Amino acid sequence: PGPQLPFDPEKKTVVVLGSGWGATSLLKTIDTADYNVVVISPKNYFLFTPLLPSVAVGTLSPRSIIQPTRYITRHKARTVSVIEAEATDVDPAAKTVTFTDDSEIKGTTSTTTIGYDYLVYAVGAEVQTFNIPGVQKHAVFMKELHDAERMQRAFMDCVETAAFPGQDTAEIERLLHMVVVGGGPTGVELSGELHDFLKDDLMAWYPELAGKVKITLVEALPSVLPMFSKQLIEYTESTFKESKIDILTKTMVKEVKDRSVVLQMPDKSIQEVPCGLVVWAAGNKGRNLTQNLMAKLPAEQTNRRGIAVDDHLRMKGAEDSIFALGDCSATSYAPTAQVASQQGAYLARALAQIARKDGMEKQLSHLEQTKQAGAFESEEQKQNIDKEIEGLKNRLAKFKPRPFNYSHQGTLAYIGSEKAIADLPFMNGNIASGGVATYLFWRSAYLSTLFSLRNRTLVATDWLKVKLFGRDVSRE
Ligand code: FAD
Ligand code: NAD
Structure with a gap:
């Protein structure tokens, strides 16, 4: 029970x-x-x-x-x-x-x-770690709400620790090196958002550190965002170059340590790179x-x-x-x-x-039981039941549920610097678009797909707050 x-x-x-x-x-x-x-x-x-x-x-x-x-x-x-x-x-x-x-x-x-x-x-x-040593222990994920909150805390901790009086230069550089693993849409969008934070806020709040922050995006495949068109991949790469985000392709993370990440480079050599934070966005299982x-x-x-x-x-x-x-x-x-x-x-x-x-089947079984019991008040009632059984059987025979049919509305990704990329299906082909207009489209598309008016209001208010006052750099 x-x-x-x-x-x-x-x-x-x-x-x-x-x-x-x-x-x-x-x-x-x-x-x-x-x-x-x-x-x-x-x-x-x-x-x-x-x-x-x-x-x-x-x-x-x-x-x-x-x-x-x-x-x-x-x-x-x-x-x-x-x-x-x-x-x-x-x-x-x-x-x-x-x-x-x-x-x-x-x-x-x-x-x-x-x-x-x-x-x-x-x-x-759930997040795929491929059992790579140190990932569970030292990297932060980007899958659940608590992952994003954890990353914000860890990122701000790196910044505050780098600002500690007397920190030596090499240690400041390590603490301010952010490594994002995975060049799928999650890793790319996160790198873009990190860059915005540095440009918009770190410059203002921590001017002595701003120039020292480095973002590296590591991807095992030959290019980032394989689901996007070549043109948009190139657009993303050039935007990242301008934003000073390093993209390492054909490079595989082999281990994550407390203070570094171990990389297998395109020539198969192994390099250990010091860093303050590793964000793991390498796919799901x-x-x-x-x-x-x-x-x-x-x-x-x-x-x-x-x-x-x-x-x-x-x-x-x-x-x-x-x-x-x-x-x-x-x-x-x-x-x-x-x-x-x-x-x-x-x-x-x-x-x-x-x-x-199910309703028709239930009705049919009920009518068939009535028929079998044979307790009819008149011949007319028997004929009516036979007719109903016949009708239900016909309708059930014609019952053909429709298969699932996916309608692709396009793929969008935010790449930082108020720019987004979009591969949109259009008139049997694809239109690729990138830039500020696409970014505005991205925002409005997301605002309208957010489920409730309450959430739309909250998100729009947060965006406005950031425009007016900057991001909140306090660390919980
Ligand atoms: P989910 O949305 O992950 O939901 C799974 C649910 O199951 C959760 O509520 C979870 O709590 C629950 N659950 C887990 N374990 C159990 C259990 N044992 N018993 C019961 N319930 C359980 N896709 C896009 O199309 N566009 C995007 O822009 C986009 N951006 C993304 C950005 C990020 C950072 C991430 C991580 C993903 C993004 N995706 C995007 C992918 C998209 O989020 C997933 O494809 C989508 O969430 C899949 O939906 P789902 O219902 O299968 O799983
Ligand atoms: P993904 O699987 O798309 O990308 C993970 C990437 O990590 C892969 O390119 C893989 O080669 C790389 N990788 C794996 N192990 C590695 C290692 N050890 N070293 C270096 N690189 C490694 O994962 P995702 O970006 O989280 O996306 C998951 C799904 O969610 C996808 O279907 C994606 O389309 C969807 N999504 C869509 C959007 C969007 O439309 N804007 C945003 C986020 C996610």
Whole structure:
């Protein structure tokens, strides 16, 4: 027996794991009249990841880019259970989820198991360290809200320590050397934001240090941003050159130490470079929960990138009950917020169709039972039931749910110095754009995609505050 949730026993139960891009988009669209809906996530909020690097340099306040999940569910027609807990096990055969309250304060119960009819599996991914020594211990990540807050604290600590009276020149240079690992969009955007901080604020608040700060972006592949067109890669490289951000391509981080980073250079030589801070933005991998779930369906789940799904986002091997979307799934699409949010909205619509189908099946089985019992009041009633059964069978035979269809709206990235790059699909081709106008477009595009008016107001206010007073350099 599971816990008492506000359930209607007549309705099927949808359990949603996660409160990120995929899950939140599903929750916005789902019709709760059809289902009992339960959301389980260790975070009781949605995090707007595209603006995370802005939090890391103090442009935005952490609270401006998160939105409590209950802000969305409270507007639903029927109560949605929102549970702050981490799913620790999914049993696809028994159709159950076990979850644990992983927070500091615990009650007398902190682990329980509930059943589901449909599971929406949207737990995202975790940071990939490739087991490179020292990464977990010495580098900061750029994935969760606490990562951005940690980076801001560490970065400001480096600056304050460099300003300590009598610090020698080599140590100041080390402390003010910021290494960003990974030339994907996260690493590039973060480098750009760091540069803005130096240019706009460090010059004003720490003039004696400003000229000594160095940013290095390290990328193992031959170029940064492989998903962008050649023209935009070149534009980014030249902007970084002007911004004095060093890009080291074909260079691989082999180890992160307390005060340095060990690099394998393009000629395979090894160099140990002193630095104050290493930010690790080298990509993602599946969570343990996901690997364990996949291991329970070994015949169908063989893709190392994540959960294999069909065109309807049904998990292979558990097609009748589990849907997987976003970064935890392996599809032909990139693991982006854009894909996850479209998948979430699609799945909400697909679940509405499934509810109609389930309703028809229930009605059919009821009519067939009535027919079998043979207790008809008249021949006319029998014929009517036969007709209804025939009609329902025809409608069920014609039931063809639509597959997921991704509509790419373009790729945007902020590169610092109030410039952004955009690859936008246009008239069967792509237009590439870079510069200040693209940056303004980037800002307005993000402001309009932020989920609530509350968040839009908070972000716009933070931007205005920075324009008027500069970034907050105080360290918590
Ligand atoms: P997530 O949004 O990561 O959500 C996963 C959810 O699952 C979270 O709520 C998490 O708390 C929860 N969870 C974790 N473990 C468990 C568990 N055991 N049980 C239950 N719940 C669990 N994409 C773009 O398209 N454009 C961008 O500009 C962009 N910028 C980005 C910037 C940064 C810094 C980062 C890190 C990513 C960016 N992305 C961007 C990528 C985008 O954020 C991801 O592709 C997107 O978050 C994937 O959505 P998701 O729902 O699969 O996972
Ligand atoms: P990524 O996987 O795109 O990039 C990580 C990079 O790190 C790779 O290029 C890889 O070669 C490099 N790398 C890995 N190990 C390394 C090592 N030891 N030394 C040096 N380099 C190493 O990761 P990301 O940038 O976090 O992006 C993740 C996903 O989120 C992508 O799908 C991306 O498109 C999306 N995203 C999009 C935006 C945007 O659209 N603006 C912003 C951020 C993230």
